[in-house]
Amino acid sequence: MLELRDGQVIGHEAVRDDMTMLGQLGVFPPAPATALRMVAWRVTGRATRAATDVTAKAVEAAGRPQGTPGPSR
Secondary structure (H helix, E strand, O other): OOEEOOOEEEOOOOOOHHHHHHHHHOOOOOHHHHHHHHHHHHHOOOHHHHHHHHHHHHHHOOOOOOOOOOOOO
């Protein structure tokens, strides 16, 4: 949306409809099987472990000089 004064744009505001876009992409609402996998991911603690692992890797990478490769696995 644009705010006009004397034929010039003096302000703007973005209006997004993310839920409709996700629905059109087939992402939202999730299919029942996907929803069950999401719940299982949370209930089993895999989500917490994954977040901890990602955080640890980010902290480790932050401690190395840029461009220095990390340990190979």
